[in-house]
Amino acid sequence: LMEDIHYTSRWGTGEKWGEKPTETGVSRLALSDADKEARDWFIHATEALGCHVTIDEMGNIFAVRPGVKNDKPPTFVGSHLDTQPSGGRYDGILGVCAGVEMLKVLADNWVETEYPVGVVNWTNEEGARFPISMMSSGVWAGYIPLDTAHNAKEVHPGTTTMGAELKRIGYMGKMPCSHESMPMAAHFELHIEQGPLLEMSNKKIGVVTGVQAYKWLQVTVKGRETHTGTTDLKSRADALLTAAKMILHSHKLATANNALASTGILHLKPGSTNTVPGEVTFTLDIRAQSDEAVARMEHLINHDFHKIASGENVGGLNPGCPLDALNTGCTPGLPCTVTIKEFFKSPATNFNPLCIDAVNRAAHSVLGPDSQDLVMEMTSGAGHDSVYTNKRCPTSMIFVPCREGVSHNPAEFCKDEDCALGAQVLLQSVLRFDRM
Amino acid sequence: LMEDIHYTSRWGTGEKWGEKPTETGVSRLALSDADKEARDWFIHATEALGCHVTIDEMGNIFAVRPGVKNDKPPTFVGSHLDTQPSGGRYDGILGVCAGVEMLKVLADNWVETEYPVGVVNWTNEEGARFPISMMSSGVWAGYIPLDTAHNAKEVHPGTTTMGAELKRIGYMGKMPCSHESMPMAAHFELHIEQGPLLEMSNKKIGVVTGVQAYKWLQVTVKGRETHTGTTDLKSRADALLTAAKMILHSHKLATANNALASTGILHLKPGSTNTVPGEVTFTLDIRAQSDEAVARMEHLINHDFHKIASGENVGGLNPGCPLDALNTGCTPGLPCTVTIKEFFKSPATNFNPLCIDAVNRAAHSVLGPDSQDLVMEMTSGAGHDSVYTNKRCPTSMIFVPCREGVSHNPAEFCKDEDCALGAQVLLQSVLRFDRM
Ligand SMILES: NC(=O)NCCC(=O)O
Numbered sequence A, B: 001l002m003e004d005i006h007y008t009s010r011w012g013t014g015e016k017w018g019e020k021p022t023e024t025g026v027s028r029l030a031l032s033d034a035d036k037e038a039r040d041w042f043i044h045a046t047e048a049l050g051c052h053v054t055i056d057e058m059g060n061i062f063a064v065r066p067g068v069k070n071d072k073p074p075t076f077v078g079s080h081l082d083t084q085p086s087g088g089r090y091d092g093i094l095g096v097c098a099g100v101e102m103l104k105v106l107a108d109n110w111v112e113t114e115y116p117v118g119v120v121n122w123t124n125e126e127g128a129r130f131p132i133s134m135m136s137s138g139v140w141a142g143y144i145p146l147d148t149a150h151n152a153k154e155v156h157p158g159t160t161t162m163g164a165e166l167k168r169i170g171y172m173g174k175m176p177c178s179h180e181s182m183p184m185a186a187h188f189e190l191h192i193e194q195g196p197l198l199e200m201s202n203k204k205i206g207v208v209t210g211v212q213a214y215k216w217l218q219v220t221v222k223g224r225e226t227h228t229g230t231t232d233l234k235s236r237a238d239a240l241l242t243a244a245k246m247i248l249h250s251h252k253l254a255t256a257n258n259a260l261a262s263t264g265i266l267h268l269k270p271g272s273t274n275t276v277p278g279e280v281t282f283t284l285d286i287r288a289q290s291d292e293a294v295a296r297m298e299h300l301i302n303h304d305f306h307k308i309a310s311g312e313n314v315g316g317l318n319p320g321c322p323l324d325a326l327n328t329g330c331t332p333g334l335p336c337t338v339t340i341k342e343f344f345k346s347p348a349t350n351f352n353p354l355c356i357d358a359v360n361r362a363a364h365s366v367l368g369p370d371s372q373d374l375v376m377e378m379t380s381g382a383g384h385d386s387v388y389t390n391k392r393c394p395t396s397m398i399f400v401p402c403r404e405g406v407s408h409n410p411a412e413f414c415k416d417e418d419c420a421l422g423a424q425v426l427l428q429s430v431l432r433f434d435r436m
């Protein structure tokens, strides 16, 4: 398992963070040349283990190993081989490699399953290059239209689309991307936690019961381009200053509402040292345990951002201005305008009780006598392809701890032992489900 | 004059802001293909008017018209043909075209000057593409090393340098860029005010006595890339949130210190919707009337930005945290680090009394009986090539009003009448100086 994880990191080797040769991140955006090579490896590895491989029109790759009976859909293990721009070696990769490892263990031990089992590599889970996360499991589940996905544009100034890149690297398959063309009996996913809870509480396995809700907004602030040296503060409609207030305020709202709010992308125009920015576009990723809490955050953001743009002193953001009143006599500047557009949402998810139970039993069986202290139920802060498979087939997930909870970072790290435990729990979960 | 202004805007035609064909901006970054064409036009136009043209190794173009005697340096008119990324039709262009107009008027009227007169087009005055403003007059004056200028990198991710671009468009001349190779008797510059003071007080001509001080800083904030969905607010070192606080705080410091502080460029890494930015770099353009005031601003920025990065609640930027204390028990997040680097500075400038006097007399003579109400002395908020020529020869400037004081904007606008009045004052200033 660890050999595969480290071997495949040659495709998109990222930033070095330690001395050992394995201590670098992975930089493998979806449908890049590096992603193509990792995909080629996946097909080669699973075919060598006796799988039949199918690629759908979103580039999802399904490797299926026949069972004793083959008149029912396979039980799948799945995750993704794409990474963040400067991601680590485990996020997604652990899940796919653990699937390949499962196939090896089954082969080495001459295990025949009741029904087929499969491993799937989902395309563009990260939403880092084409800004819809869990994109291709979303299409498979019928929740994201194929056209929307194919026409999705790269997040960074560039003009290429998902569809064009699928064709370019030769991964636009013929099979329709749909749960009808490729049905699943169940979907299990092993993943690093990406947060600190398991590590902090000295647990080895997280039995994931669901995923929090989230929504991605694009905020565009329009002001007026003017000269930085000749325009007094009162005469500016400074789109960046206004965006800075919004970013700060969203953080304050998240703090007050037990939610998260984060800006990961920000572009401004025209981008010159001595011109006050006339337009700023930024993303806002808001998350909370319930759909209601995300809706409340969105409402507050909409309400307050319009006030901030118009120059009101929301939350005391305008120094020297009276609170929550239109600021005449102080220096908030001229009004800007703001538009807020949702570009992705994922409601709160509850996984399937049968699958959760299979994972729970597998975890206790793998960890043995001390398992009571080593397993915990938890929800996921991050989205995963399992969110979408859960809409079409019984699904659940297995978490293993990662160092300091750090993910989406080259230094993301999961101990060999923990990867192995997770893979073991994954294998047993699949076998338990197969028998059920 | 207006024909030249509008004709030359074909090279780098910018954003449309009105219905008339002349109502677009100009987008002509230094040493772009469009800039090359505007340069070719300038050489052609001045040679046709009997000038001898020389190009130095910074691409500055000097067009000289012989005088009766030619044993003393020419009196120059100068400005620049480069623009902001989305600039207007007047900033710089008015000054160069008024110089060409002066040559036409002298030719049409068979005027012989005592000594030679010249027109210079300075390279990369804006500092928009290669981030040093007044760059090539700075090299000419011996204040910016030639190597620094040639090696200056494009501001936007790109790898090309000033030197490479000078060669590419064929404008790296043979003459050394120096006030010794191309001495000037004086330098006069006509420019739109770029601020609102003339318009607000119904004046026609600003006699510019000096230029305020400014400094350009590059601020780099380093935090930690982490997942936006799994990292609670307390566990983040969010480089963008920290930068937002700094931008807001710099505005507050400027307000309190009668100075300006502006951020025109901001880049972040890695740039993914669901990754907390690990690194943000932004520019800070600070200006004030005196060098001391700029130094004070810089001191405060240095002092407070380090506190903000470390998580202190400077100016109440951390909601819910005690003021000006390390924030334990609230959610400022983990500390970031900050480094601040100066990349350009221009101390306060006082123009030459003889030149100021020549402009003053010319303005009153051009404006006639009502001139008392139509002329005012003022300092410039923006830097100009005259700042550097002033270090090596008598220099001053003429301002004309522009609509609402808006500049560095496609909609920058100066009335035909005001352009003409400015050109007239420029011509007379040169002739007066020539006689002196
Ligand atoms: N696991 C993971 O990093 N998924 C990306 C989708 C998200 O932003 O939560």
Ligand SMILES: NC(=O)NCCC(=O)O
Pocket (backbone or CB within 6 Å): A227, A229, A274, B091, B125, B126, B127, B133, B134, B194, B381, B382, B383, B384
């Ligand atoms: N005039 C003008 O826009 N110059 C650019 C230099 C500055 O930033 O002041």
